[in-house]
Amino acid sequence: MTKEEELKRSKLLALSLLAGVCIVFVVTSLLPRGLWTDGLRAVSEAAMVGALADWFAVVALFRKVPIPFVSRHTAIIPNNKDRIADNLAGFVEDKFLKPESLAAVILKTDPATSVAAWLKEPANRSYLATHLAKLVPEILATADDARIQQLLKDALHAAIGKLDMAPTLGTVIGGLTRDGRHQELLDDGMRALIGLLNRPSTREVIAELIASWLKREHAAMELVLPTEWISDNGAVMIASTLNNIMENVAADKDHKLRLRFDEMVQSFVVRLQTDPAFIAKGEEFKHYLRDSETFNRYTLDLWRSVRDWIKADIDAEDSRLNAGVVQASAWLSEELLTHPEMRASLNQHLAGMARTLAPALSSFLTRHISDTVKAWDNKDMSRQIELNIGKDLQFIRVNGTLVGGMVGLLLYVVSTFVHAADIPVTVYADAGYPPYSYEKDGKPAGLYHDIVQAAFSHMQGYKIEVHTVPWKRGMALLKSGTGFALYPPYMNTKDEPWTWPYSQPLFEEHVVAYCRKDVIAAKPRKRWPEDFYGLTIGNNAGFIVGGEAFDAAVKAGHLRIEEGKDSETNIIKLGMKRIDCYINDRVSIQWTLNQLKASGKYHEGLAHAELAEAIQIAANQGYLGYTSRDKGRYTYKSDFVKQFDAAIQQMKRSGEMDTITRNFFKTHQ
Structure with missing residues (x-):
């Protein structure tokens, strides 16, 4: 990859990061406020500031930035080319080319010992001979050039x-x-x-x-x-x-x-x-x-003979010249390593040569550096410097973006802890409605629990605790106004007027009737509830899921309803033939039945009846329902409802809701 390509790639990376944080800032500014939304906005805002500041600093080195009051301090490198040339030449002279400095470096590094140690290795001697042999054809070709001759x-x-x-x-x-x-x-x-x-x-x-x-x-x-x-x-x-x-x-x-x-x-x-x-x-x-033409011809023939011999020898596997270089370097290495006084003398001579040659060399090099840089075109000079160090300068922009984001995150966290006065809120959850909402090891669990917890994490200003209760008790708390919110009721304002408002829908459930296979086989069961007249139907206590026609049939005595504590209780009763069918969400029934079979509590076809889905009754949404009888007790209710609904909407738009649902059913199959 060329330097031009590396620079373009680095610029693209820095620009992409800047564009990314700008997009995040715009999006989070349009979304409802929440813990994560505000945090991302703070991080992206600070990252933008850092990225733009470092962008200006990097660009100002090479180009003029037309911003009032500051533009004269931009294009720093082009505007100071001559001063840079003189300072660079002076720096090289002071730090690298002073006679005593060069001599001290030679004496300190002991080049004679280094060369001897390097030549001691057979591989290095072969390397030297091989590369010298590669130079010989070039030298011979130069000597054969008619103009050179x-x-x-x-x-x-x-x-x-x-x-x-x-x-x-x-x-x-x-x-x-x-x-x-x-x-x-x-x-x-x-x-x-x-x-x-x-x-x-x-x-x-x-x-x-x-x-x-x-x-x-x-x-x-x-x-x-x-x-x-x-x-x-x-x-x-x-x-x-x-x-x-x-x-x-x-x-x-x-x-x-x-x-x-x-x-x-x-x-x-x-x-x-x-x-x-x-x-x-x-x-x-x-x-x-x-x-004398004879003498000149003789010397030319002699040279050609020597040249041809050298070429043939170099190309031979057993080259004498190659072997001679190897032997000579081995001898030199041994002599230097065994005679410290010889090494010291050689180093001293090299140091003396450095002292003698350094002033003239220093004057020439510094003048050459200064004149060369001054002769450059301003734009070309800036371009050359940018090509060579621009990649690293672009990473300053990248680091500015990242550091700005981290500073923004730190400030946001500090401000959140300093200014936040979280309001304690208790939300109730059904303890017996697996896999949607249930109690496991004394803690709430289930799909609805995962959804509401994710939504709670997007909210600000609240310290929320979830307590599991039997469904009937949870509804009683809402009815009395002593419970703030409960999940997951279906929307039923007619029979449960004490529940209002409802949140944005959390998940769509499908209510079905699960019956014993012998009940299904007795007659066609295609109409609900007419084809189920005369049967005893199980229902979770406090649940109203059968629909208005079902409630009317129960009142008219066409059906008998028998309530159980939860899904597990009703399925056991169904298997023991104490009821004929059980109505609830399809996934909840299937999941609970599988759990009972896996734990050995349900032996289908043996101690318990074989069960099957008879009919789908309805499709209902699960919600977070709030009490409407709080009488102003929960002053934060309006803000809580607004933040929760905004969080659910954002989760649906971003795909987070689908991810939670997919992951839940993948791990609860």
Whole structure:
């Protein structure tokens, strides 16, 4: 991913966060107030402030922001380019290029030891050799370039043209003879010659030469004289004589031959520097080196041979050059590691070089940095800086959004705790209507409980407790006005006028008649309640779910109703054939029957009758119902009803209600 793409991606992330918190702020501002709504609004509002502030700070670095009174302090980088250039150059010079600083860094880091330790590893030596081998073809290609060759040739010819061959050679030899160093060379030569003459092979060669000379020059004497004896002894005599002479010369520093050699050398040096003949010979040789096509062709052929050999060697698996680099680096590593004084000396020399070169290098680099930056176009400079650090600057915007949101959350929590005076409220729930509303382990449970608790969490200003009671008692509390609210009644203002208002619908239930299978099989049961006349119908105490036609049939004596405490009681009675059918919500009946079977309390087809759904009677909504007979006791009633209904509406719009229902039935199957 390029820097341009990374910058765009970072900007998109920061902008998306800003847009997201703006949307949250707008949405929560339109929703009814509640704990979560107000909290989200506070968080999003603070996040917007943080995001916009950091957006301005980042943009102001690179561009002018046309806002009155503050615009002149924007586009900071373009407007201060020259000052940035000088300060950057000065910073580099002060912090990185001072001679003593460079020398101190070299002595502190001990590069000699680091290089030696690195070269100690075989893998590193191979790495070095491999990469040096990769450079050789480039160097050879450069040398093969016709223009480069011509440049080198011209430079060499110019150097040769300026050179006085004979005088220069005389000066060189004169320097070599200073302090008698040529006498040391003579001594070394004589020692080598003495050793050579003392070899049997050398004497055999001399004897063969003498014998050959006798045969060639004195063939007639070969018949009379012992040629082989003469040649062997002559060789010994010659070698011994020469040995004696050279040993005498070597032992005597003032030997006349040594003095003669000294005179010859000095005379030769003087002639090289002054003799026109020698100077002419030198000039002739110089012209030969410079102008001879034969010599130039020879050197070119020699170079090509060397070049081809190098190329072939580099490409070979057993490259000698590669092996040589490996061996040389291994030797260098060992020498440096075993000789601390050598490492210290090398580091000192490097530090000295740094001290010597630093001022010139520092001046050049700082001037180069300053001039380069000043030469940049303002927009291009801003763009380059933004491309290189803009990604991190965009994360400042991201962090500003997140930090602003956290600060907003903190302030909201603090203000909520400081200013809130939660009103205690008690809401009652049916204790015997599973799985919708029931008591489990002494605590309220069920689908309606999950729904109202979620709604309560969206409300502000109330501390709500839920108590479970038998349904009949809960209705009595509403009727007397001593109970504030109860769930989940169906809406029935005619028979229960003490319940008003009702909340937004919480859940749709389906009232059905569950009967024994033998009752269903006795005759068709397709009409309610006509096809059920003459039967005993079970009903939860206080429930009015059969409908007006059912209530009229009961009053007329066509049906008999028998109330039970809860769903479990009625299902057991149905299984024991004490009643014929039981009317309630379908899910509640099925869930309770499954629970009874699972716990071993109901043995369908054995101790208890087989049951089945006979008919669906109605579809009813469950509500949170409030008492209408409180006589002003609950001063908060209007606000509570408003907040609860707003929370239910929001839960339905957001999908939270569907999620609660889906999760509940998934875990209560």
